[in-house]
Amino acid sequence: MKTFFQKWSPPVLMFVMALWFFGQLQPPPDKTFAFTEFGKLPVTANGRIVPLDSLARNALLEIREKQTLNAEPWKGWTEKPRIVSATEWLANVMMNAAVADEWPTFRLDNPDLISLLKLPEKDEAKHSDGKHYSWNQITPAIDAFERENERVQKIEAANRTAYENAVAKLHERLTLYAQLKNAVQPAGMPDWPAELDAFEKMIPAGVAAAKAQQAGQPFDQANFTTFAGFIQNFQYMSSLEPPLLLPPNGTRDWRRMGDALLEAPRGTPVDAGIHDYAKMAGALAANQPDDFNAALKDYQSTLVPTQTKAMAKARAEVFFNQMEPFYNAMVIYVLAGLLAIFSWFNLSETLRRCSVWLISLAFVIHTTGLIYRMVLEGRPPVTNLYSSAIFIGWGACLLGLILEKFYKNGIGAVVASGIGFITLIIAHHLALEGDTMEMMRAVLDTNFWLATHVVAVTVGYASTFVAGFLALIYTLRGFFTRTLDADTGKALARMIYGIVCFATLFSFVGTVLGGIWADQSWGRFWGWDPKENGALIIVLWNALILHLRWGGIIRERGLVNCAIFGNIVTSWSWFGVNMLGIGLHSYGFTEAAFKWLVLFVVSQLAFIALGMLPAKWWKSFKVRTA
């Protein structure tokens, strides 16, 4: 009979973690400036409607590799450095650059680049942590940087050194920052509301002066100079192509502030939105929270009648950002995975059950996030490399839970939590590349094929990884511990075999569906494109394992080693082929990913070598005969 503790501890543990998760859904209330509300304003960026909150988080991820800003990074965590939320940071970049330009926003890791820019090293007294620098610290050396950047831009991305990559990256980050600085107002205008007012008042006089100047007639020099100054500023704003902040108005679609301001002299009245943002900018610069909040409310009320849908979508996305389902699921997967591994050693059923309950919770959160994303995007689950990582983790977790349901030996639980954790970590790093809900390019803009081909192929990846992970468990437990008894070994081999069958089905169907898609969109069923070939290799490899097994050429341990090699084959297809930089699918090139891929492949080869060592060296096989 189970004791009370054994019976109730798993649900209680799950309940505690669920409370922890729900506790994070509500952001802390704004004390002074309503930055949280500000973050819910809809704008258009990357071709889609996003809340300013997403714009802020994605920009900070790109520039600083974190979703928040530490304004005092030289302080230790015990000294409570000031943490600035993404929206507060963005509000200041866009409308109060004097403050934002002092914040250490830019993350720099390359020592050569740091010395090129003559930036201070780590020194607490000088308020430098040696990694994060402000716009104002970087810009004094901008000429030297521009020279280097010009040289680097001519080098193909694949041939750049680490330093040159750092230069190119900083260039992208500075450009993004400059775009944001010029999204609401010309960067560095201290009193924007007053300047805007002056500009509007002088439009008739300015236009008259400009017309007279062009016609070669006498004109008012002072008016002409001031007016030309405004126009130049606005032209610069729009030339940077910042996000489109102004909502549709009558016949006009979403527009950039700069473009709208340039239209004003042509007789188009200045949008109410420009005034509302200007009021917010003025209040923020003057440190008047009440005025800021009032101007924000005004602007929101003007949006309500026409932009109801955009506002609802923006709010929904802010909630999603706040929920951080994948990050939270990741934390719970780690906990669950550790519990499951401990359960192998003391064979505690309670620990195993705790782990399964926690994985179920994480899986529910993972699923919620996945579905929420699909609804936000209006797309099937996999649209890019980032979402493929999320989906592989989800599929592997589901398979792991099913295995655990049948075998109840803690193995499925470790697979579920292990792959769940690893894939979400990968997704977390892929998110550093920018907006993860980017729009689909013309040829990919078809939900039917995304829902069939891409999902099937991704399930194929997920299941091949599950088989490989099971095989790793076999080797590690068999070699290093005595816990791999004959029954567990047989059960593992049977699981691997079943999963390989499943993987063959999905990778085959997925690959051929891809061919049919290609036939539909450019008349070529098979084009030997690297990504196609990668998927084909997975199919061939899985088919090869099955035939080797059927022919009795491999047995239990051979199957295990083949399944581990499946990990290499799948990671090659998932990431490796993208790094060749050729073909139709070469979309997700990431520098850092290459290093990790090599490490992964080497580690898997090491495990295979381990798996091939004679049985007498295996701890588990000393006890029994293999």
Next chain:
Amino acid sequence: MLIKKTVAFFSSLKLTVTLLAFAIVLVFVGTIAQADEGLYGAQAHYFKQWLVVGANFFGHKIPILLPGGYLLGTLLLVNLVCAHIYRFQFTTKKLGIQLAHAGVIVLLVGQLSTDMLSREMQMHFAEGETRNYSESATDYELIFINGDELTAIPNRLLKAGDELKIDSLPFAIRVKSFWKNSDANFRAPMMKNEAPLTTNGVAVNFNFRPLPDVKTMDERNVPTAVFELVAPSGSLGTWAASDWAGDASLVEAMRNSYAQQLGMGMAQKIAGQLVAPQAVEVGGKKFAFTMRPTRVKHNFSLTLLKATHTTYPGTDIPKDFRSRVHIDNPQSGEKRDVEISMNHPLRYGGYTYYQYQMDAGQTVQQAGRRPTSVLSVVRNPSWLTPYIGCAMVGLGLVVQFMYHLVGFVSKRK
């Protein structure tokens, strides 16, 4: 005895396993080599090949002997068919597996026949232009026109040093050089140039240089041939004929690039000199000649009415490529408009027209160019086989999988 042994060999599982292993190696090597050899080059070297000798691996040449794609495909097919005949059993236990393997046979046969029978071409046109032919993207022809009579010499016959005698032409063609891919540059009169290739025709004003073959699918080779025409009465001179002059879209591209440096007026003049007709006269007959992509005539015509390229608001991310086309078929009396876009091809008259490339949208408008569209034109009689094969394998594997799963679950219960 020997027959039995042969059959046993060809239907053996060991052969299957060996072939699959070789296939994996071949596909891997053939993928890596694309970085060095390009997609077309790698296809020809590894996949559309019986035996692969030597390979490129991350910029290094490695001595390796591999069975090529054709050989592996054929052997796998033989292996599958033999195994099917030799070991066929009609039992529920094996039903799924049998179906899946039959599906693989359909796929392999389909791909081999596609490889032999399918033809890929392109149709380039600007808005308002009408085409009743498609052009090859890889093959070219040197054509001679005398009135209504056209003689086309495919590029594979143009080998440096060869002399070609063709019945319909009153002269022989001595090929001096043939460059599969070449570059053309205007010989600016003010600058000191090296001596021209020849002192006749287009070569007076343009320098042609050989270039390495293109590597990606989106680029194409632009061939140039230099040859001497020899009539019985004597030489008619050495001439250059280049696809640079024969292909309207290339002429336009060259004009546009010169327009940026020298202004449109000058660029028009240069383009005019590039396309200036070249001809020789023999016995009172005039033979005009040029190099152009190989053409296939259709008995209907397509007119590009409108090419649209839309992007997502505020970005350069392409949202949609779309060509509105008018079909005019004098035989059936059909006159109608259709839209061709990404993922929505037009299947007509045994050909399929896919949206391939496009030069349209705001930037084109601003630059004052005419919007153009390129359709990929494919004729593939076996296009249905992958659909059937995939359905068979998918169904077969599902049947087999469910059979095992049901057995597994009921056993545990």
